[in-house]
Amino acid sequence: MKTHLLVWLSLMLLLGLTVVAWQYHLGFLMALAIAVTKAALVIAFFMHLRKESPLTKFVAGAVLFWLLILFGFTLADYFSRLGF
Amino acid sequence: MKIGGVPLFPQQADTGAAGVDMVALVVCAICGLLALGVLVAVVYFLIRYRAGSDVNRDNPPEGHLPLELSWVGGAVVLSLVMFIFGARAYYDLRVAPTDSFEIEVVGRQWMWKIRHPSGRREINTLHVPLGTKIKLKMISRDVIHSFYLPEFRTKHDVLPGRYTDLWIEPKKLGRFTLACSEYCGTDHSRMKGEVVVVTPEEYESWQALSPLTSVQRGERLYLKMACDSCHEYQDGQVVSGAPLLDGIYGSTVGLEAGGSTKVDDDYLRRSILRPKAQVVAGFQPIMPTYEGRLSEEELLDLIAYIRSRSGSTVDDGGKK
Amino acid sequence: MKDYLYEDVSLKSWLLTTDHKRIGILFLLTITFFFIIGGVAATLMRMELATAPGDLVSADVYNRLFTLHGTVMVWLFLIPSIPATLGNFLLPLMIGAKDLAFPRLNLLSWYVFLFGGLLTLWSIIIGGVDTGWTFYTPYSTTYTNSHVIMMAAGIFIVGFSSIFSGLNFIVTVHSLRAPEMTWTRLPLFVWTLYATSLIMVLATPILSVTLVLIAAERLFGVGIFDPALGGDPLLFQHLFWFYSHPAVYIMILPGMGVISEILPCFARRPIFGYKFIAGSSLAIAVFGFLVWGHHMFAAGQSLYAGLVFSFLSFLVAVPSGIKVFSWTATLYKGSIRFDTPMLYALGFMGLFTIGGLTGLFLATLAVDVHLTDTFFVVAHFHFIMVGGMLMAYLGGLHFWWPKMTGKLYPETLGRISAVLIFLGFNGTFLPQFILGYLGMPRRYYAYPEQFEFLNVISSAGAVLLALGYALPLAYFTWSLIKGRPAGADPWNAAGLEWKVSSPPPHHNFETIPVVEQPYRYPRPGHE
Amino acid sequence: MSSPPELGMQFSDLRQQKDAYRLGAWVFVASEIMLFAGIFLVYLIGRMTHPEAFTEGSHELNQFLGAVNTAILLTSSFSVAVAVSKAEDKKYRTASWLLLLTAVMGICFLGIKAYEWYEEYERARVPGLNFTYEGEHLPGLLLFFWFYFTSTALHAIHVTIGVLVNLWFAWVCRYRAHWVPDPSPVVLSGIYWHLVDLVWIFLFPFLYLVGGAS
Secondary structure (H helix, E strand, O other): OHHHHHHHHHHHHHHHHHHHHHHOOOOHHHHHHHHHHHHHHHHHHHOOHHHOOHHHHHHHHHHHHHHHHHHHHHHHHHHHHHOO | OEEOOEEOOOOOOEOOHHHHHHHHHHHHHHHHHHHHHHHHHHHHHHHHOEOOOOOOOOOOOOOOHHHHHHHHHHHHHHHHHHHHHHHHHHHHHHOOOOOOEEEEEEEEOOEEEEEOOOOOEEEOEEEEEOOOOEEEEEEEOOOOEEEEEHHHOEEEEEOEOOOEEEEEOEOOOEEEEEEEOOOOOOOHHHOEEEEEEEOHHHHHHHHOOOOOOHHHHHHHHHHHOOHHHOOOEEOOEEOOOOOOOOOOOOOEEEEOOOOEEEOOHHHHHHHHHOOOOOOEOOOOOOOOOOOOOOOHHHHHHHHHHHHHOOOOOOOOOOOO | OOEOOOOOOOHHHHHOOOOHHHHHHHHHHHHHHHHHHHHHHHHHHHHHHOOOOOOOOOHHHHHHHHHHHHHHHHHHHHHHHHHHHHHHHHHHHHHOOOOOOOHHHHHHHHHHHHHHHHHHHHHHHOOOOOOOOOOOOOHHHHHOOOOHHHHHHHHHHHHHHHHHHHHHHHHHHHHOOOOOOOHHHOOHHHHHHHHHHHHHHHHHHHHHHHHHHHHHHHHHOOOOOOHHHOOOHHHHHHHHHHHHHHHHHHOOHHHHHHHHHHHHHHHOOOOOOHHHHHHHHHHHHHHHHHOHHHHOOOOOOOHHHHHHHHHHHHHHHHHHHHHHHHHHHHHOOOOEOOOHHHHHHHHHHHHHHHHHHHHHHHHOHHHHHHHOOEHHHHHHHHHHHHHHHHHHHHHHHHHHHHHHHOEOOOHHHHHHHHHHHHHHHHHHHHHHHHHHHHOOEOOOOOOOHHHHHHHHHHHHHHHHHHHHHHHHHHHHHHHHHHOOEOOOOOOOOOOHHHOOOOOOEOOOOOOOOOOOOOOOOOOOOOO | OOOOOOOOOOOOOHHHHHHHHHHHHHHHHHHHHHHHHHHHHHHHHHHHHOHHHHHHHHHHOOHHHHHHHHHHHHHHHHHHHHHHHHHHOOOHHHHHHHHHHHHHHHHHHHHHHHHHHHHHHHOOOOOOOOOOOOOOOHHHHHHHHHHHHHHHHHHHHHHHHHHHHHHHHHHHHHHOHHHOOOOHHHHHHHHHHHHHHHHHHHHHHHHHHOOOOO
């Protein structure tokens, strides 16, 4: 309960941070960083990944790996082709 | 070697074709050896160890780490060999030499429209001079097509909305196949034509029968669309806040939104069609869009003209 | 105690069954139906191609035929073929479980599949689709007038069936193994099903998104993939192949698993290199995701992306090589019998080897530029999917038919069908390699005169092939009525599935079975 | 030995069943994440090709309501997390109230979302329905709004399912607690609700905020 409350508070804080950053031109990477932090908090504490079995952690890790493949390779083509 | 009256290897009409065939042969040799090895081993084992034969079957191995690992290692090494051969030839195939002569190709359902630098146009036939490095700059008006020259051992997809290219260097006189190899609708299999390789002299005289060059057509269009009302100076001053076009081609410009880009054909194309997407640093996004107001052919003309103002006659990808 | 087939014979008991074995049978019937439809389309295409000019059907009809053939065969036959039938039937039996982890989800998977499949068929009945199974944009989104949305919806739904099965298999393998069934005792078929499920769960959602985007472009006039509306057609290809290349491994991995079961049984010796075969299945599933760009070497992706994808494509060939090597070594010092399943397995080895090695031509950048989108590619992937997967599927069906039905099929006819299919297949597809190198593009319904001779051979081979497929259909049906009873273990095989009676009882195992090392051949006390 | 009624015949004990459910839920989450990842990838590439149009599109959205909705979802995630831990402690009454609270917050979220959609409809920004725009960023803006509607609609479908599931378990925990002697199903519905939250954590900044205030 106490952990949950703390996590909830930090989530709200991060939400506030995004909105404040938005006032001062929120960059893409900044938005991504905050969102990833929030997601990590939710996954680790609300979804109890921290306390889950190694197998579940492995599943979570696998998704991360596959996301990297999907984004990494596709964006690599775009960056090397269009030079953004 | 022929099969059913057809040669097993298509003719090599391009200077690069022998190289591609060579790589194919290397791969073929490696794969052939591997396949043969497997075949011989399997057949030998099948005969020798058929049920009921009188042979020693003591202690069949259930694994052999060194053998497995050396097989893995061998496979990786062979793969590397094939990769390197293929990659080198691919690089040569894909990257056009900067001094090549440029012909434009516009694909549409279901024909190839071709325009030579002199302005002469043709449909489904491509005349090219022997022994010249030729770069085909290609774009599609509708769906994806693929410009395939089997005797030149090369092809590349022709995309709508973006220039792609293909380069060849004919080494044989004659008529060769041109086909569309990316499925493009009903008459996909009829979207084909011929490449006619002629001597440079013949090509010159053939080309001379043309009204206007693309640069000339582009200049007319440039004036007609009144591009000069913004993109010009007066008394050394920019008239109305538009970048000067002289010398811009091939340079790298900073962008208003941050970052920079190289001014190449695709950038020019985007800037004409959607000028506000990538505004050059220091300018206002005031240029109107020309989306839907210019045909692909007209765009090619305009770009050819803008390039000519930087002294560039071919799309050299901005490498000067 | 009654077996699963006769426990309750009412139609309702079949339609509401949660028994993995019955669901496997339901899938078997359904995909056989789809296979026949896809096969008829293929026959018509080969008939059209027997002569150079387009004289049998019109260009539009031909384009609809190859779309129908590709779509039905890929999504409604090959992808569910081994996993949903043999996999469903055998996975719990092989690991000593009473059922899959989620039996109702399993039944739902079949209904979803049936519904999606019928929707796909409906799109064909109302006029068909002419985009090819690849749905390349902007043709599929802007230019064609055919029923793309309906077909996309059908495949979208079928995708969920795939995801459900994959999820079910993964969980079952992890949590329902019998106590002594350790990972290193797991049958290799289970390993490949596991690897396949990973791909199904992780790749299929991307296909779903892509199909939604296609439908949306057509419905709402948005141009995610259409450059005329500010989109990019290559993005479609990236997304499509992110699913569809790994999907090729959905279509071959389970086949490899079946072969790994059949070979040791008929060579009467333990399999060679168990750990390497098991590991290479996982390696294929992972590496399979890293190579999709090799479908786009001549499509306009960046030069550097091409180099990376080519390199990785060579690496994905290595684990397949490990398997072929280990299978070959499994024959060494065996005592080889040539029953029907073994003939199919040997045919698989030959055809898969050729299919795999010709893949290296296509991984080699410069050669691929010449060969891509030609008949060489057609021949290559048919060697993998038909020469490989279909041979394995039929081999597996012959191997486990006695287990599934309790009946034996006529052995001689079985051997004839295996040989016929092998010969017919080679007759059909070997000439296409040459056609491809000569420069005959794919998806041509009329082609230049000079290619006619090879096309005639190919069409003649297809006749043999069709005969070869008709045979099992006939004698399997016959065996249901007249076949001799099989007994629990007609092949004298190792593996838990052979320890229960044929057909197996409703809940598979009365007590938790005793697990031994896999592939204990020769079977002590049986030889 | 007779097995407890809630044990599926395919499982040998409750622990095994619980593990299977957990793993199943996570694999399902993995699959869902890939689904949304596909849409994000397309969004990213759209943004790269039409940066100005996407920024303009985000300016047209209602940031205030978006932020409120984010706060609601984050809070609901909190309440469901507490509900799950209460259920695990067999405090089903409290859990029931918390699940009900979560469902109510989900409904609020949907209501606000519907109001936003209505706003955009009024401004003629719904592709395929009434999208009209004459300005400079035409193809890009259309793409942006298409993403906006597709991703928020897909998300809203997930929220709706989540609300129904939460209501169901609120009812079960209140009146039929003996159906869930093992709290696994509640845990699973919690995991699903967190997934809904996770997706929104990414959707909100990328649709509404990136590029900064106008």
